[in-house]
Amino acid sequence: MTFANSPQANQVSPSLQPKGWLRYLSFSLDHKVIGLQYLVCGFLFYLIGGALASAIRIELSSPISDFLARDVYNQVLTLHGTIMIFLWIVPVVNGAFGNYLIPFYVGARDMAFPRLNAVAFWLIPPAGLMLISSYFITGAAESGWTAYPPLSITTPAAGQIIWILSVLLLGGSSIFGGINFIATILKLRRPGLKLMQLPMYCWAMLGTSILVVLSTPVLAGTLILLSFDIVAHTGFFNPTLGGNVIVYQHLFWFYSHPAVYIMVLPAFGLVSEILPVHCRKPLFGYATMVYSIMAIVVLGLMVWAHHMFTSGTPPWMRLFFTIATSFIAVPTGIKFFNWVATLWGGRISLNSAVLFSCGFIVNFVLGGITGVALAQVPFDVHVHDTYFVVAHFHYIVYGGSVFVIFSSIYHWYPKFTGKMLNEHLGRFHFVLTFIGFNLCFAPQHWLGLNGMPRRVAEYDPQFAFVNQLSSVGALIMAISTLPFLWNVIQSAFNGDVAGDNPWQGLTPEWLTSSPPPVENWQGEAPLVTEPYGYGITNEELAVEPSINDDIQIPQDK
Amino acid sequence: MTILLCIALVLGGTWVGQHVNLLPISASSNAPVYDELFRVLLSIGTILFVGMLGLVIYSLIKFRRRPGQTGDGLAIEGNLPLEIFWTAVPAIVILFVGLYSYDIYDRMGGMQPLQHGEHGHQKMSTNQRIWGGIGSGTVSQAESKSNNPLPVEVTAMQFAFLFHYPKGNIISGELHVPTGQQVSMKMESKDVIHAFWVPEFRLKQDIIPGQPTVLNFTPTKPGRYPIVCAELCGPYHGGMRSAVVVEEPAEYESWYSKNSKEIISEA
Ligand code: HEM
Ligand SMILES: [Cu+2]
Ligand SMILES: [Cu+2]
Numbered sequence: 001m002t003f004a005n006s007p008q009a010n011q012v013s014p015s016l017q018p019k020g021w022l023r024y025l026s027f028s029l030d031h032k033v034i035g036l037q038y039l040v041c042g043f044l045f046y047l048i049g050g051a052l053a054s055a056i057r058i059e060l061s062s063p064i065s066d067f068l069a070r071d072v073y074n075q076v077l078t079l080h081g082t083i084m085i086f087l088w089i090v091p092v093v094n095g096a097f098g099n100y101l102i103p104f105y106v107g108a109r110d111m112a113f114p115r116l117n118a119v120a121f122w123l124i125p126p127a128g129l130m131l132i133s134s135y136f137i138t139g140a141a142e143s144g145w146t147a148y149p150p151l152s153i154t155t156p157a158a159g160q161i162i163w164i165l166s167v168l169l170l171g172g173s174s175i176f177g178g179i180n181f182i183a184t185i186l187k188l189r190r191p192g193l194k195l196m197q198l199p200m201y202c203w204a205m206l207g208t209s210i211l212v213v214l215s216t217p218v219l220a221g222t223l224i225l226l227s228f229d230i231v232a233h234t235g236f237f238n239p240t241l242g243g244n245v246i247v248y249q250h251l252f253w254f255y256s257h258p259a260v261y262i263m264v265l266p267a268f269g270l271v272s273e274i275l276p277v278h279c280r281k282p283l284f285g286y287a288t289m290v291y292s293i294m295a296i297v298v299l300g301l302m303v304w305a306h307h308m309f310t311s312g313t314p315p316w317m318r319l320f321f322t323i324a325t326s327f328i329a330v331p332t333g334i335k336f337f338n339w340v341a342t343l344w345g346g347r348i349s350l351n352s353a354v355l356f357s358c359g360f361i362v363n364f365v366l367g368g369i370t371g372v373a374l375a376q377v378p379f380d381v382h383v384h385d386t387y388f389v390v391a392h393f394h395y396i397v398y399g400g401s402v403f404v405i406f407s408s409i410y411h412w413y414p415k416f417t418g419k420m421l422n423e424h425l426g427r428f429h430f431v432l433t434f435i436g437f438n439l440c441f442a443p444q445h446w447l448g449l450n451g452m453p454r455r456v457a458e459y460d461p462q463f464a465f466v467n468q469l470s471s472v473g474a475l476i477m478a479i480s481t482l483p484f485l486w487n488v489i490q491s492a493f494n495g496d497v498a499g500d501n502p503w504q505g506l507t508p509e510w511l512t513s514s515p516p517p518v519e520n521w522q523g524e525a526p527l528v529t530e531p532y533g534y535g536i537t538n539e540e541l542a543v544e545p546s547i548n549d550d551i552q553i554p555q556d557k
Numbered sequence: 558m559t560i561l562l563c564i565a566l567v568l569g570g571t572w573v574g575q576h577v578n579l580l581p582i583s584a585s586s587n588a589p590v591y592d593e594l595f596r597v598l599l600s601i602g603t604i605l606f607v608g609m610l611g612l613v614i615y616s617l618i619k620f621r622r623r624p625g626q627t628g629d630g631l632a633i634e635g636n637l638p639l640e641i642f643w644t645a646v647p648a649i650v651i652l653f654v655g656l657y658s659y660d661i662y663d664r665m666g667g668m669q670p671l672q673h674g675e676h677g678h679q680k681m682s683t684n685q686r687i688w689g690g691i692g693s694g695t696v697s698q699a700e701s702k703s704n705n706p707l708p709v710e711v712t713a714m715q716f717a718f719l720f721h722y723p724k725g726n727i728i729s730g731e732l733h734v735p736t737g738q739q740v741s742m743k744m745e746s747k748d749v750i751h752a753f754w755v756p757e758f759r760l761k762q763d764i765i766p767g768q769p770t771v772l773n774f775t776p777t778k779p780g781r782y783p784i785v786c787a788e789l790c791g792p793y794h795g796g797m798r799s800a801v802v803v804e805e806p807a808e809y810e811s812w813y814s815k816n817s818k819e820i821i822s823e824a
Contacts (some may be wrong), residue, residue: 070793072563284634330647361613369606379598445579456795
């Protein structure tokens with residue numbers, strides 16, 4: 001438990017919840033405890049998913065299938081994708097930071113439905129353990145994270161069924177979380193706080209939660225039908241019984257394209273919180289940011305078939321989805337220009353949080369450019385299902401979401417624990433991650449363009465060198481977690497004391513002690529109507545911290 | 558200064574697009590069309606990426622907090638004309654890319670109704686929906702020496718491709734095709750979804766059980782190119798490969814007559 005030694009919560013807590021580090025293992029109803037539970041649990045799964053990724057890259061450092069048995073390779077591949085998406089990124093960018101921050105941002109003492117919240121979290125560890133144990137007991141699913149039938153119907157049934165069950169549990173957890181966020185943001189706002197005064201992360205989570213609530217049930221229904229096909233031999237997706245395999249793809253991507261926004265919209269929100277604090281500037285273009293989030297939500301629901309351009313897709317459909325997908329780049333582009341404008345003219349502290357956020361901007365721009373290219377049918381028919389696509393989405397989900405998760409940990413760790421992280425180790429972590437990541441994934445664009453399909457254990461020997469390059473990058477990425485882990489663990493015990501507001505932030509989570517008391521504020525919740533009111537024209541801060549401890553500035557320069 | 562930098566950026570990006578070759582050789586009539594699109598996208602992409610990268614790095618250096626500095630940055634909350642500007646620019650770029658790729662798509666024959674085989678020769682049962690890839694386009698039509706496409710029936714199974722030439726009743730594990738001749742493939746899968754991909758042709762189409770798909774193309778350059786299965790189909794997916802042999806028409810004829818099980822009677 002990385003965050004285990006937080007000092008005792010304040011004494012007035014009337015609840016029967018356990019105190020001290022034990023509450024992190026309990027059915028706690030405190031949104032901050034649940035948030036950290038999500039974060040630590042997600043990170044443990046990230047380590048497992050990372051180990052699986054290493055196994056994949058070891059296998060691919062030689063063109064023949066020599067490290068893992070072929071079916072084991074496909075199991076590893078399936079587990080890697082499923083764990084990274086459903087047990088790491090989705091729970092962390094939504095569950096962890098959402099639970100920790102949203103009640104602060106709306107001025108509430110907890111989420112709208114604390115019990116549902118705890119249930120949502122406690123669905124995750126059993127689902128994850130079930131998924132992983134299937135590898136040891138029956139053999140895991142081996143049809144990829146997309147589980148396309150008829151392959152998923154014909155591969156060993158036990159592993160596939162366990163996969164479906166755990167994804168259903170995780171989907172359920174995600175829906176509970178989504179309902180809770182919508183209710184909290186819309187209904188628990190402190191009186192006097194207007195929607196357009198909320199910090200941007202609230203808008204991002206509102207949009208994301210709408211996507212979760214609208215699309216996840218479709219995935220659940222689809223997977224239930226798929227499980228009928230497997231255990232009861234129905235024929236929804238089984239062509240030998242008259243079923244249609246293309247229908248599955250439409251239903252699957254109706255969830256799974258929005259799912260990519262479920263992984264990245266909250267990250268957009270987090271960056272919008274982090275940059276203004278460290279640049280000492282207001283977030284540029286608040287209103288356009290809000291509108292572009294909502295535009296992404298609407299457009300994101302109608303672009304799914306861009307994953308099916310080479311499948312059974314008629315020409316008009318290809319054209320429609322090309323156009324719809326291309327236009328998602330417009331609201332996305334606006335957000336990036338706004339962030340750069342937020343940097344412009346600031347007083348930027350070049351700390352780990354800012355470096356990771358800027359790394360995110362750079363990586364995501366590249367991923368977005370390849371995304372727009374992939375949206376063009378004639379371009380996509382060549383590179384679909386190749387390493388080019390692998391490179392595209394890792395630039396988005398790793399270069400985007402994972403970079404933002406690290407940035408957020410550097411930014412909020414002082415709030416979580418009351419201790420500062422070591423800046424030198426943090427910057428070292430950033431440099432290693434950035435180099436390793438780009439070395440691992442940039443060459444994969446070339447591989448895909450030149451003929452290497454994805455999800456293979458063996459390949460044409462002409463690609464050996466570039467694959468080895470990519471594997472070296474993966475090795476550097478693996479090593480880069482070590483300084484991070486050391487930093488997080490050792491700072492919890494020996495880090496400098498952070499004080500309530502080490503970054504001089506204006507958003508409400510900084511206006512209380514670090515770590516905050518059980519119901520967030522000792523007295524009244526502060527009314528923060530200008531969460532980004534930085535800037536030299538500012539006279540006096542409109543808000544007062546609820547507890548005035550000494551405020552230190554622990555920047556090490 | 559800024560204008561000079563912008564011009565340099567645009568020129569540099571265009572140069573990269575024209576001169577950096579990231580693609581394998583092109584061996585079908587729609588490959589050069591594809592490469593044209595690729596070059597344009599690479600130019601635009603390079604300009605945007607280098608531009609954004611430059612802006613981020615420049616801001617981080619120029620506006621970094623120097624030792625001893627305190628206080629905040631400028632309190633700029635927005636700038637409507639600027640925001641309209643950078644909504645409009647991506648919108649225009651996207652519109653251009655969209656229209657251009659539609660044009661490419663059309664030139665590749667993506668918008669044409671799909672036909673397989675010679676007109677009227679191959680009757681499909683009408684309740685079967687045929688979906689397919691692009692490549693039946695006008696370009697290939699104009700270039701092909703005869704207007705009658707060569708029909709081939711492709712069967713995919715775990716983990717191989719089989720090619721059946723209905724005309725000579727040839728069954729082959731490799732695809733032999735003559736240059737300059739339009740080939741029309743009807744593809745069906747016996748078990749799970751596979752995909753037919755020839756990187757040098759820039760073409761890919763899934764092969765779907767229970768639902769035939771069609772892929773048309775015209776090879777242009779003699780050689781031996783890999784056929785790669787691009788859809789996860791089981792443990793040996795990575796080994797599911799074959800080859801397409803593109804030959805000069807004369808060579809192809811001799812291969813054909815050697816393997817044909819039919820007395821060549823019809824013209
Ligand atoms: C600028 C916006 C984006 C566009 C235009 C775009 C476009 C595309 C297209 C067309 C594909 C299909 C490629 C193929 O399979 O042939 C694709 C795949 C993918 N994209 Fe994006 N994308 C964008 C942003 C994102 C974001 C924000 C994420 C996630 C956070 C993401 C994650 C993925 C994933 C995971 C896949 C591969 C799914 C799979 O086949 O396993 N993309 N993208
Ligand atoms: Cu998508
Ligand atoms: Cu395959």
